[in-house]
Amino acid sequence: MQLTWARAACSHPALTGVSRAHLGELLEELATVWDAARESELRQARGGPRRRAAGAGRKPKLVFADRLLATLVHLRHQLPHEVLAELYGVDRSTVSAAIRQVRPLLATRGFAVPDRPGLRLQTLEDLLAYAEAEGVEVRLDGAETQVRRPKAGHPGRRAFVSGKRKQNTIKTTTFSDGQGRMLLSGVVRPGRMHDQTAVRSEGIAEQLRLHPSVKTKVDSGYLGLAK
Structure with missing residues (x-):
């Protein structure tokens, strides 16, 4: 029932x-x-x-x-x-x-693009190419979801403990447009990883350098990323 x-x-x-x-x-x-x-x-x-x-x-x-x-x-x-x-x-x-x-x-x-039937984004390169061509401002954020703590003895067990939420979490880097509509979701990583570290390890920072005209809005968790 x-x-x-x-x-x-x-x-x-x-x-x-x-x-x-x-x-x-x-x-x-x-x-x-x-x-x-x-x-x-x-x-x-x-x-x-x-x-x-x-x-x-x-x-x-x-x-x-x-x-x-x-x-x-x-x-x-x-x-x-x-x-x-x-x-x-x-x-x-x-x-x-x-x-x-x-x-x-x-x-x-792939991810469907709002107001663009038939167009789907499968990679970060697809997303930034679309944003560059259409003048879309990309919002970048790290989303955390609480999960069960890995079993004792599990390799990397402590990596899931989020320093911000003080819980066991997993984290994904999400990309949305100026209206907050999701365009792409990145790799799932342990919650202890800092937002900036996730951006660099997933190659996001390098892709942003390759598309300098794309405007990106981030929160305070990404302070210092421009450097």
């Missing part, structure tokens, strides 16, 4: 940012890719072909449609994984795994 309610609520265009018709097309397109990738992963883990009929065994806590919805809502509104887990009635780690698995599928499609 809770899953049905959560699915109906999270599929609303105000939460996902896409119409229900577009959502259906997106689900149909990515489900095939997801099933193929999942089967390949399971085959590798088993070391051979399937031994039981399709559909046998333990049922997933979230079907692919719910995984996609949770990821879209998270990307659009930056809701913590814990909030989405409460909505779906599952553990936070289940939502974290779902988002981690679906994000790459969405990234391969």
Whole structure:
């Protein structure tokens, strides 16, 4: 019952940012890719072909449609994984795994450009070339999302502790236009990494130097970046 309610609520265009018709097309397109990738992963883990009929065994806590919805809502509104887990009635780690698995599928499609049907941005180079050609001011910001603390003994465990939020987080560098509409989302990194370090390690600073006419607006977390 809770899953049905959560699915109906999270599929609303105000939460996902896409119409229900577009959502259906997106689900149909990515489900095939997801099933193929999942089967390949399971085959590798088993070391051979399937031994039981399709559909046998333990049922997933979230079907692919719910995984996609949770990821879209998270990307659009930056809701913590814990909030989405409460909505779906599952553990936070289940939502974290779902988002981690679906994000790459969405990234391969690229980001739609507002008011430019058919144009999609897949890389930072695409984004800055578009901004330079259209005179778009790019807003740069680091978005943090709380996650479960890695297990004891996990390499780099302390790297997830955010100095600003004093919590275990992951951080992504997001790019939006002058109206705050997202154009691109960068690589997911541990929350302890400073915003400026993420910019340099992802090659963003170098790309900005290659496109000097692009105006970029940043917050105080990027002070000193111009140097």
